[in-house]
Amino acid sequence: MIYFDNAATTWPKPPEVLEAMNRCVREIGANPGRAGHKMAVMANEMVDSTRKKLAAMFNIEPKNYGRIIFALNATEALNLAIKGLVKSGDHVVTSSMEHNSVARPLNRLEKEGVQVTRVKCDGEGNLDPQDVRGAIRPNTRLIAVIHASNVTGTVMPLEEIGKAAGEAGAVFLVDAAQSAGVLDIDVKKMNIGLLAFPGHKGLLGPTGTGGLYIGEGIVLEPLKEGGTGSRSELPGMPETLPDRYEAGTLNTVGIAGLGAGIDYIMKEGMEKIRRYELELTGRFIEGASRIPGLKIYGPKRAGVRAPVVSFLIEGRDSSEIGGILDRNYGVACRAGLHCAPDAHRTLGTFGLKLVRFSFSCFNTAEEVDRALGALDEIVHKNITLPEGQGGCGC
Amino acid sequence: MIYFDNAATTWPKPPEVLEAMNRCVREIGANPGRAGHKMAVMANEMVDSTRKKLAAMFNIEPKNYGRIIFALNATEALNLAIKGLVKSGDHVVTSSMEHNSVARPLNRLEKEGVQVTRVKCDGEGNLDPQDVRGAIRPNTRLIAVIHASNVTGTVMPLEEIGKAAGEAGAVFLVDAAQSAGVLDIDVKKMNIGLLAFPGHKGLLGPTGTGGLYIGEGIVLEPLKEGGTGSRSELPGMPETLPDRYEAGTLNTVGIAGLGAGIDYIMKEGMEKIRRYELELTGRFIEGASRIPGLKIYGPKRAGVRAPVVSFLIEGRDSSEIGGILDRNYGVACRAGLHCAPDAHRTLGTFGLKLVRFSFSCFNTAEEVDRALGALDEIVHKNITLPEGQGGCGC
Numbered sequence: 090m091i092y093f094d095n096a097a098t099t100w101p102k103p104p105e106v107l108e109a110m111n112r113c114v115r116e117i118g119a120n121p122g123r124a125g126h127k128m129a130v131m132a133n134e135m136v137d138s139t140r141k142k143l144a145a146m147f148n149i150e151p152k153n154y155g156r157i158i159f160a161l162n163a164t165e166a167l168n169l170a171i172k173g174l175v176k177s178g179d180h181v182v183t184s185s186m187e188h189n190s191v192a193r194p195l196n197r198l199e200k201e202g203v204q205v206t207r208v209k210c211d212g213e214g215n216l217d218p219q220d221v222r223g224a225i226r227p228n229t230r231l232i233a234v235i236h237a238s239n240v241t242g243t244v245m246p247l248e249e250i251g252k253a254a255g256e257a258g259a260v261f262l263v264d265a266a267q268s269a270g271v272l273d274i275d276v277k278k279m280n281i282g283l284l285a286f287p288g289h290k291g292l293l294g295p296t297g298t299g300g301l302y303i304g305e306g307i308v309l310e311p312l313k314e315g316g317t318g319s320r321s322e323l324p325g326m327p328e329t330l331p332d333r334y335e336a337g338t339l340n341t342v343g344i345a346g347l348g349a350g351i352d353y354i355m356k357e358g359m360e361k362i363r364r365y366e367l368e369l370t371g372r373f374i375e376g377a378s379r380i381p382g383l384k385i386y387g388p389k390r391a392g393v394r395a396p397v398v399s400f401l402i403e404g405r406d407s408s409e410i411g412g413i414l415d416r417n418y419g420v421a422c423r424a425g426l427h428c429a430p431d432a433h434r435t436l437g438t439f440g441l442k443l444v445r446f447s448f449s450c451f452n453t454a455e456e457v458d459r460a461l462g463a464l465d466e467i468v469h470k471n472i473t474l475p476e477g478q479g480g481c482g483c
Numbered sequence: 484m485i486y487f488d489n490a491a492t493t494w495p496k497p498p499e500v501l502e503a504m505n506r507c508v509r510e511i512g513a514n515p516g517r518a519g520h521k522m523a524v525m526a527n528e529m530v531d532s533t534r535k536k537l538a539a540m541f542n543i544e545p546k547n548y549g550r551i552i553f554a555l556n557a558t559e560a561l562n563l564a565i566k567g568l569v570k571s572g573d574h575v576v577t578s579s580m581e582h583n584s585v586a587r588p589l590n591r592l593e594k595e596g597v598q599v600t601r602v603k604c605d606g607e608g609n610l611d612p613q614d615v616r617g618a619i620r621p622n623t624r625l626i627a628v629i630h631a632s633n634v635t636g637t638v639m640p641l642e643e644i645g646k647a648a649g650e651a652g653a654v655f656l657v658d659a660a661q662s663a664g665v666l667d668i669d670v671k672k673m674n675i676g677l678l679a680f681p682g683h684k685g686l687l688g689p690t691g692t693g694g695l696y697i698g699e700g701i702v703l704e705p706l707k708e709g710g711t712g713s714r715s716e717l718p719g720m721p722e723t724l725p726d727r728y729e730a731g732t733l734n735t736v737g738i739a740g741l742g743a744g745i746d747y748i749m750k751e752g753m754e755k756i757r758r759y760e761l762e763l764t765g766r767f768i769e770g771a772s773r774i775p776g777l778k779i780y781g782p783k784r785a786g787v788r789a790p791v792v793s794f795l796i797e798g799r800d801s802s803e804i805g806g807i808l809d810r811n812y813g814v815a816c817r818a819g820l821h822c823a824p825d826a827h828r829t830l831g832t833f834g835l836k837l838v839r840f841s842f843s844c845f846n847t848a849e850e851v852d853r854a855l856g857a858l859d860e861i862v863h864k865n866i867t868l869p870e871g872q873g874g875c876g877c
């Protein structure tokens with residue numbers, strides 16, 4: 090099988106990730122209770138060591154590692170960030186390229202009296218920071234932007250937007266679902282107040298991991314209340330972080346794996362990994378441009394982008410193409426709306442849907458060539474699915 | 484080490500759990516997208532197979548397996564249940580033995596105009612169903628009760644409470660944090676509308692797992708909005724379950740492990756496991772009753788209860804006892820408030836705190852005897868910690 094669905098979750102994981110998970114289950118399987126018996130203390134130290142690795146990766150002050158909150162996934166982190174910060178009467182600026190993990194929470198808040206401006210991106214998904222600046226109002230509390238589009242790989246100008254947010258006194262939230270572990274993220278340089286990231290994509294950790302960095306001075310309403318293992322006598326959540334936002338038992342085994350995933354990236358070098366993935370991306374774009382009727386959406390260059398490419402074959406149903414790739418050629422990709430209907434509206438593909446290839450450091454040039462060969466064959470031999478089934482609506 | 488902190492999370496796990504997790508990471512590491520390529524379909528089938536096992540365990544209609552929602556932990560499930568159902572002006576009946584995972588969400592809602600009655604339990608933690616009945620008001624929307632106390636192991640009379648809830652037209656929410664996989668739970672017989680359970684305790688799965696069963700006809704406001712892999716074009720969450728309440732990527736690897744944990748219980752027999760754990764509980768209670776100054780709180784019999792026992796040694800600090808057990812004897816337990824300050828107030832131990840032993844099917848009679856020997860020695864030789872450190876505030 091050729092796995093090109095890495096934007097959904099990366100696969101395979103480095104062997105070290107599984108080893109760390111096994112070790113955690115076998116040797117430090119206790120509940121990190123912020124104190125107590127030896128194994129609980131060991132579990133807590135392991136969790137904190139993963140926080141420290143994340144802090145180093147995102148240029149978060151080492152002393153602030155406790156301001157990294159673990160969650161089930163980036164979606165939970167985004168819900169905590171958005172709903173925890175914004176109140177009725179506040180204004181939010183966002184882009185027209187957002188994933189439903191940002192769009193749907195904002196859609197819900199809009200019904201509850203929050204004002205939302207969705208700044209239109211261009212046909213390649215690019216966001217003009219001047220347009221963001223122009224959308225800011227006196228009551229703008231939050232600017233929420235995806236770092237790299239999960240449909241086109243388009244990268245947003247975070248530094249300029251962060252500057253605008255800072256000048257306006259708004260909090261800057263970045264959805265790093267497609268960028269964490271792949272693109273450089275510097276919370277200081279980019280003035281990021283809230284950074285939501287998945288653990289199981291570019292960071293190469295297992296599913297069930299993700300988190301939110303909460304910048305100094307930012308206080309959120311917790312999304313969940315419950316046991317924290319600290320200040321249990323309080324009727325509400327304690328003020329200290331990370332406890333305030335981490336109710337209930339953490340996914341320690343997942344966090345152990347995530348730590349190993351980050352170690353792998355640090356050892357190999359994030360820049361080296363990115364360069365390799367963008368080489369594959371460029372190779373695919375170049376080869377695809379020679380296939381008649383294949384149209385790539387988003388940036389056509391492999392330069393500054395995430396290793397995600399979406400395309401369609403003119404006159405063909407994208408879901409069917411995805412199904413043929415899977416069934417006839419063993420190429421696993423994702424066809425549909427990619428949980429980002431607004432992005433597809435921006436690209437003009439809402440009704441069409443697209444086929445998405447997304448690459449990881451474990452893909453090879455040979456896999457890209459084989460997939461290109463498959464697409465070429467599908468076009469030239471006009472291959473169809475017998476029963477017309479395939480694809481997905483994600 | 485002797486691990487008696489199974490009420491926090493069970494350890495060790497059956498080897499099959501780790502095997503299932505390894506297999507999942509290696510072979511079905513895709514994102515279950517409700518459709519799409521083969522590996523995504525396989526991941527989805529695995530997730531649904533765990534739902535089906537849970538449905539069988541809790542006597543949920545097989546056709547309703549999709550009404551079991553996966554979450555990070557039971558706390559998240561309880562937050563979804565409580566905040567998703569109850570609105571300002573509604574009344575909630577709960578008990579005085581609740582964990583902070585129920586108490587804190589209710590405390591928060593109380594500030595937002597929800598009325599809460601906390602029915603007082605007796606000094607052993609028993610809840611009189613007549614008192615619950617008496618607390619019901621015309622606007623009672625929810626009755627939220629812990630199945631078995633995480634402090635004393637006291638079991639609540641679910642069937643009678645469920646009956647009262649049914650007659651009053653209220654929804655019955657059960658917190659099965661200490662009972663799922665150990666005590667019989669029958670959502671039909673007990674008239675349970677909402678059942679929150681952890682995956683990593685009695686069900687023997689890994690951390691990062693838990694869930695909520697949502698009975699037919701009950702519609703909740705989602706706690707989180709985001710991508711669902713289905714009906715992506717909708718501005719809000721789809722109406723279909725489980726998608727409506729499962730935003731973002733699930734902890735597939737954890738859910739695979741949970742499925743294996745349930746298989747293990749089914750293979751061994753839940754009743755056999757329970758009988759064994761309660762034998763250990765009874766053995767401990769009996770032995771402890773011969774240690775001078777050792778006072779057990781909650782039910783003194785091993786009959787209908789969860790395998791959890793809390794105690795103190797008169798004149799001694801419970802945190803210190805916990806610390807001595809860990810450092811001098813290698814007994815891992817939990818001393819403090821156990822994230823249940825209301826329960827400790829009910830028992831009259833809020834200021835005292837308690838030491839908690841909680842047993843799993845992997846503990847042995849020999850371990851119980853060794854721990855009893857340790858306690859005996861601590862009392863008779865008046866052993867203290869050099870620096871007076873130890874225990875935790877959980």
